[in-house]
Amino acid sequence: MITYIVRRLLLAIPTLLFIAACIFLLLNLAPNDPMAQVPMTIPPDVKEKMREALGLGQPLHVQFLKWVIQFFWVEPQVFFDYLFNTSFSEGKQRIFSWQTRSPVMDIVVQRLPQTLWVVGMSYIVGILIALPIGIYSAYRQYSVFDQVGTFVTMVGYSVPPFFSGVFVIVLFSVQLGWLPSVYDTLHEVVDWETFKYQFRQMIMPVMVLALQTTAQISRFMRSSMLDNLNQDYVRTARAKGLSEWTVVAIHVLRNSMIPVVTVIALGIPSIFGGAIITEQVFKVNGIGQQLINAIYANDLPTVQTITFMFAVLIVFFNLIADILYGILDPRIRYD
Amino acid sequence: MTDNVQLSALNKTNNKWLDVWNEFKNHKGALAGAIIFALIVILVLLGPFVWPYEANGINIRIRNQGPSLAHPLGTDQLGRDTLARIMAGGRTSITVGLTAMLLSLFLGTLIGVVAGYFKKLDSALMRFTDLFLSLPLLPLLLVMMLLFREPLSTSFGPEKGMFILIVVSIGITSWMPTARIVRGDVLAIKEREFILAARSIGGTDTKIIFRHILPNVLSPIMVSATLGIANAIITESALSFLGLGFPPDFPTWGRLLNDAVDYLQQFPERVFWPGLAISLTVLSINYLGDGLRDALDPRIRGR
Numbered sequence: 001m002i003t004y005i006v007r008r009l010l011l012a013i014p015t016l017l018f019i020a021a022c023i024f025l026l027l028n029l030a031p032n033d034p035m036a037q038v039p040m041t042i043p044p045d046v047k048e049k050m051r052e053a054l055g056l057g058q059p060l061h062v063q064f065l066k067w068v069i070q071f072f073w074v075e076p077q078v079f080f081d082y083l084f085n086t087s088f089s090e091g092k093q094r095i096f097s098w099q100t101r102s103p104v105m106d107i108v109v110q111r112l113p114q115t116l117w118v119v120g121m122s123y124i125v126g127i128l129i130a131l132p133i134g135i136y137s138a139y140r141q142y143s144v145f146d147q148v149g150t151f152v153t154m155v156g157y158s159v160p161p162f163f164s165g166v167f168v169i170v171l172f173s174v175q176l177g178w179l180p181s182v183y184d185t186l187h188e189v190v191d192w193e194t195f196k197y198q199f200r201q202m203i204m205p206v207m208v209l210a211l212q213t214t215a216q217i218s219r220f221m222r223s224s225m226l227d228n229l230n231q232d233y234v235r236t237a238r239a240k241g242l243s244e245w246t247v248v249a250i251h252v253l254r255n256s257m258i259p260v261v262t263v264i265a266l267g268i269p270s271i272f273g274g275a276i277i278t279e280q281v282f283k284v285n286g287i288g289q290q291l292i293n294a295i296y297a298n299d300l301p302t303v304q305t306i307t308f309m310f311a312v313l314i315v316f317f318n319l320i321a322d323i324l325y326g327i328l329d330p331r332i333r334y335d
Numbered sequence: 336m337t338d339n340v341q342l343s344a345l346n347k348t349n350n351k352w353l354d355v356w357n358e359f360k361n362h363k364g365a366l367a368g369a370i371i372f373a374l375i376v377i378l379v380l381l382g383p384f385v386w387p388y389e390a391n392g393i394n395i396r397i398r399n400q401g402p403s404l405a406h407p408l409g410t411d412q413l414g415r416d417t418l419a420r421i422m423a424g425g426r427t428s429i430t431v432g433l434t435a436m437l438l439s440l441f442l443g444t445l446i447g448v449v450a451g452y453f454k455k456l457d458s459a460l461m462r463f464t465d466l467f468l469s470l471p472l473l474p475l476l477l478v479m480m481l482l483f484r485e486p487l488s489t490s491f492g493p494e495k496g497m498f499i500l501i502v503v504s505i506g507i508t509s510w511m512p513t514a515r516i517v518r519g520d521v522l523a524i525k526e527r528e529f530i531l532a533a534r535s536i537g538g539t540d541t542k543i544i545f546r547h548i549l550p551n552v553l554s555p556i557m558v559s560a561t562l563g564i565a566n567a568i569i570t571e572s573a574l575s576f577l578g579l580g581f582p583p584d585f586p587t588w589g590r591l592l593n594d595a596v597d598y599l600q601q602f603p604e605r606v607f608w609p610g611l612a613i614s615l616t617v618l619s620i621n622y623l624g625d626g627l628r629d630a631l632d633p634r635i636r637g638r
Contacts, residue, residue: 015465027478151364160572163606167607170606276473296481311469
């Protein structure tokens with residue numbers, strides 16, 4: 001198992017480098033001039049100097065190498081310094097945003113809590129709703145609950161978040177006026193009243209994102225339960241006289257959870273992708289909104305860094321899913 | 336001659352596609368999905384010929400009207416008929432969905448068949464597929480929209496350029512699941528006796544692939560196709576919704592939804608129609624795909 005994990009970790013490095021190169025080349029070879037917005041009155045030699053100040057004068061491979069070093073070496077040092085008050089990163093060049101002239105990572109760190117708070121909460125809520133629905137509709141296959149549950153998850157699967165989000169805003173904010181339509185990130189929870197406000201402003205974004213999660217995971221849970229319910233060991237367990245609860249909750253559920261757990265791990269990065277749209281709908285100033293802003297503002301270093309961070313998340317959770325699968329199901333060991 | 340007739344009659348009763356149709360018929364959701372999707376396609380294709388208003392026909396005197404007999408879904412802030420715009424938007428959205436699906440299916444099948452059939456290329460191509468699967472797709476799509484919008488608009492015109500850009504970028508970011516499924520099936524079929532027989536009578540690789548392998552991997556490809564349309568429609572709408580899709584005066588469902596959000600306070604009912612159109616189309620296609628999968632593979636029925 002250890003060799004397998006080590007091998008997978010080593011394989012992740014070229015994958016990440018390839019993705020970094022892809023993103024870098026896409027951004028830098030595209031016919032697109034970051035100086036296009038600069039006024040025409042600026043003389044060409046000054047323009048050339050400005051390009052150099054942005055780090056655009058050097059050949060591509062040097063730019064790429066610099067970015068890789070900044071991302072993997074300098075930025076972790078900055079983080080380390082921040083944690084332990086050391087000074088490893090002093091005087092080293094960080095990744096700067098063209099838009100704000102400040103380090104990209106500082107903005108990311110400012111934005112990340114909002115995204116994690118909304119996205120993380122919605123994922124947990126989604127899983128908590130999805131698992132019981134999936135389990136019960138498999139246990140009572142073709143019952144009314146199953147039919148309704150399957151239909152609802154299919155709807156949740158098909159309605160895109162940019163419609164469900166806008167729809168709940170129309171319903172609960174515009175028509176009924178119960179919930180705020182814009183997420184206020186400056187809001188601080190200090191007492192019961194502010195906590196209630198925080199709860200009210202989080203319901204809609206969290207539920208919209210959770211709907212997607214619920215739909216995918218409960219479908220998966222149901223089919224995984226169905227796979228196991230007809231197996232011989234279930235009949236054996238029943239024949240032994242075990243209670244129905246023990247059979248379903250202990251024997252079947254534990255075996256059915258194996259693929260579901262990996263799907264849950266694999267779904268975490270994609271929920272960040274969905275958060276880009278949900279953040280835009282509810283005006284949450286998280287990392288997804290920062291990405292959209294940077295795209296509109298032609299701020300290449302920020303776009304590159306955030307896109308790459310999404311890629312790191314995907315690779316990391318793929319790895320987690322593979323390892324979890326090996327741990328949970330001893331039949332699948334990749335040595 | 337009579338033998339031939341009898342043989343063809345015999346074949347008819349054992350026809351695989353007839354079996355599939357019989358199976359498909361019994362899946363109520365799938366049948367409903369197929370009918371609704373067909374109705375939507377007919378409506379957006381033929382509707383604009385029958386409907387008296389044009390999607391871009393501005394009539395400022397009747398702007399911001401509610402539903403009436405003349406305008407069943409009302410009019411927008413420039414007095415354009417909403418129903419006409421929904422139909423025109425549906426044409427674009429469904430065309431984008433179909434074309435992008437065909438492109439992604441072509442790429443996926445090509446890579447899947449090559450990887451499954453030629454052992455030497457297998458591991459390289461599958462690593463390539465894995466790499467693509469770990470790309471953050473939505474951010475990359477947004478970046479592609481940003482970067483290639485201008486050059487393509489200038490060389491093909493704003494609408495055509497955007498169409499090519501959206502179709503190509505959705506196509507090259509969604510072929511991976513198809514490739515994986517097709518490769519798995521090809522790997523299994525390649526070992527069967529009839530392939531050995533075809534090779535022993537001197538069939539070339541191209542012939543074997545086209546005559547024997549492709550018809551046998553048709554069912555997973557068809558299921559991928561339905562899911563591909565749904566996926567492409569959602570992606571296109573998401574891009575338009577974020578303002579990075581088609582130009583503003585060119586209606587698509589996502590763009591109409593985006594426009595309606597600006598008037599959320601005054602006319603909240605406006606977001607409903609384009610959103611409903613997207614959701615209903617995607618829902619019907621998903622049901623269609625579900626039924627098709629069950630019909631084509633009886634082993635997993637009812638899951």
